[in-house]
Amino acid sequence: MNSLFERISAQYGKTCADEIAAIERRCVTVRVNSLKAEAEEVRLALLSAGIGARPVGWYSSALILDCIDEREVQRLPVYSEGKIYLQSLSSMLPPLCLDPQAGESILDMTAAPGGKTTELYALSGGKALITACERDKIRFERLKFNLERQGASRVTPLCVDALLLDDYFSFDKILLDAPCTGSGTATLGDPIEFSENYLKKCVKKQENLLKKALKLLKKGGTLVYSTCSVLPEENGELLARVLPESGGRIVPLDPFEGIPTLPTAPGTITVRPDSLYEGFFVAKIQK
Ligand code: SAM
DSSP states (O other): OHHHHHHHHHHOHHHHHHOOOOOHHHHHHOEEEEETOOOOHHHHHHHHHOOOEETHHHHHHHEEEEEEOOOHTHHHHHHHSSEEEEHHHHGHHHHHHOOTTTTEEEEEOOTTTHHHHHHHHHHHTTTEEEEEEOOOHHHHHHHHHHHTTTTTTOOOOEOOGGGOTTTOOEEEEEEEEOOOOOTTOOOSSSSOOOHHHHHHHHHHHHHHHHHHHHHEEEEEEEEEESOOOOOOOGGGHHHHHHHHTTEEEEEEEEEEOTEEEOOOOOTTTOOOSSSSSEEEEEEEEEE
16 A cells, blocks of 8 residues: 555545545546537537437536547547537536636636636636636646637636736636645556655645735635645645635535535535546635
């Protein structure tokens, strides 16, 4: 057993850790880009390519595909036309929790490759004023490509370290989908590298980004903090340490029916990894 699974075992129990360690692979899931297509139109297009798709109770834009390889989806016109985006179910949650509305100024602080930016844009009907920030040049190119393909024409992409944004800026809403260990994403077929040192580095980055997000958020504004990790150090423990001194408080999230969860900080959601869902953490914060 490696140190990640020892940690998961200590946190959630050995049976849970064993079940998570035994996940072989995850089903391919897509989000329908509601600005370009209806879910039913996409389902029929997939079916005519021989790919079955089933709906997801908590999100009409999500589809679970029959167990296939992602590359089969990437060959389809609905993919190249930007009518769908390959996205894990768990990673569709943060934009839903932020609930973007027309006219709101929204910062997606760590945006590439853009799955959540384009989801925020679609959820607002293309009418939110979104700034999407990414510091890595190669990932920024991918972000721009995805914005273009998904028709997110009114998003402003910025290739910059979000920590260097001028505090003069302020936003109604912020999404901080923080860089993390990825501890929730590991499968047997796709393991991750994990070390205590890497965890420490991630927590430091997350802390700096969270403090910056709370500076850039308008008073009364909403921040969604998320990671694809199930480790409390990157999630609830970080919020408990930073929020009291930064003027933020957790606003309890309503549970999503049908999503498997793990014990978590009050008001937050930690998605339990399984063959459908990646492990994920989401919290909604108000300043
Ligand atoms: N939200 C993205 C999506 O849904 O497609 C995934 C974001 S990924 C978890 C985190 C991203 O944050 C990485 O692309 C990383 O390069 C970027 N990043 C890390 N530190 C950053 C910083 N200080 N400023 C801007 N981007 C940063």
